[in-house]
Amino acid sequence: MNADIPLAPDPHTATFLQHRPRLMGVAYRMLGSRADAQDVLQDAWLRWQSTPAERVQTAEAWLVTTVTRLCVDRLRATRTEREAYSGPWLPEPWLDRDATAPAADARAELASDLSIALLVVLERLSPDERAAFLLHDVFDSDYAEIATVLDRSEAACRQLVHRARTQVRREKVRFSATPDAARALLHRFMDAMRAQDHGALLALFAPDATWTPDAGGKVQAATKVVRGPRALARLAAGLWRVYLRHLAVQEVQINGTPGLVLREGGTPRVALALQTDGTHIHGIYAVLNPDKLRGL
Template sequence: MPDLAAADESAATFEAERPRLRALAYRMLGTLGDAEDAVQDTYLRWHRTDRSTVRTPQAWLVSACTRICIDRLRRVRTERAAYIGPWLPEPMIVETQDSPALDDTLSLAFLVVLERLSPSERAAWLLHEAFEHDYTEIARALDKSEAACRQLVSRARQHLKEARPRFAPDRAAADGLAGRFLQACVAHDRAALMDLLAFNAEAWTDGGGKVRSALNVIVGADRVMRFILGIMRKQPADLQLRPVRINGMPGLVGYVHGTPRHTFSLDIVDGRVAGVYIVRNPDKLRHLPPMA
């Protein structure tokens, strides 16, 4: 007869690690569906393995999930290369995480930067910097030497340093600046927007070829200001805006007849809005709750 107690213990072990595995998979893959699939594949491998040979279940699960994510990321990169317009991760309404290191890696702006890394660099950096694994654990997860993993983390750290600062702004200051920015958008206040935007600000819009959106990243404060005001003039009269935190950063969800039509989030660096991230692809909004 099956050992039901052992099966229950195995399932409990996995469920205890599920939130951490999901957090890792989302940061690796950028979409909730792919992340859930990776976690489910990890569970299937866990269910099929001889668990009596597993000394540290948590490390085994992280290693299995990491390898699955690397394989999946290599496949989806071809699809993203053919994506119509800028590709953005799926937005989540998330207040905060248990770990400040995880908070720093959740914003859409940071996930976009992670796309510059190779799958192995991305995995090594996340495991070391966000999930606080040592190089022995990372080497086991990636099936590489510790020296090779140190090189991967070093290269990833350099790429990220060149792309953007690591640390998130003070939450109260960011929320205050975001509030002023959104008020300026609604009021069509050109001067206020220019004062709040960084000189080299960027606007990203992800429509996925399914709804109208800019096909290229908009760069420069003046161009971003004009682009945003152009969007505001085209909004339907029955649009309702709900302030939320998108991936832990200030933002909002726009609803029409209770259905999410877009998310809007800000990347704030050195007291200015450095990035505006607008997701309009309906496939990436399906998981968001309707407006109550």
């Protein structure tokens, strides 16, 4: 939020701040954009300010409903824009060190993280499917609550969650890697790129490995997903030799996965997130769109 919230908040404001992490969690996962999520929360805050307390039965339910509906409206309004997006779409990266990282509920079972792989799959769902799935499987809302939020019947919401969950499970492969193993693999990847060791790079990639670049047409990059160990090894070595080696490298956690932010004169130019099982790299997500790197 911005300076519009007083430093010594009144009870009405304090209630909003109490629920802000959950609201940010819903908004960021719905929109895949840090900036858009913050805009939605600002809009929700203004509506909360102008709503008399006696008209609100349950603050959390009112706020979650408002934020979710604002997100659904925004997704519907930008649908054409997103369909016309140049090249693959990736969410804005979120560094895990950020104290304002959007929270999920503790009892989330299927998708309790912020992984880029999950958000890419969610982008393929309809706005209502995405909202129903996130509220139920990530934020542990029951179907009665979801029906109120989406203004649909409970039966319809069950169908929305079922369809969304089926697609998520079909498209999103989950890997289990300890933090130490994931970091070690990241270091091996960096060492192999620096050494221009094609054999070492080739051995790091799983047979189904992919490299997904998101430049949004703003900078030069591949315009489609690159597939296969040989293609990825050539790409990684070439990018390092021509471009990446001139940038300052920062090791980070991006959306819950090991990654790198590469900067030029302090300005982030590339964010790379790795999807790994601890032994092989299954996916690399490369965000180059400068509009999506401003938050870093």
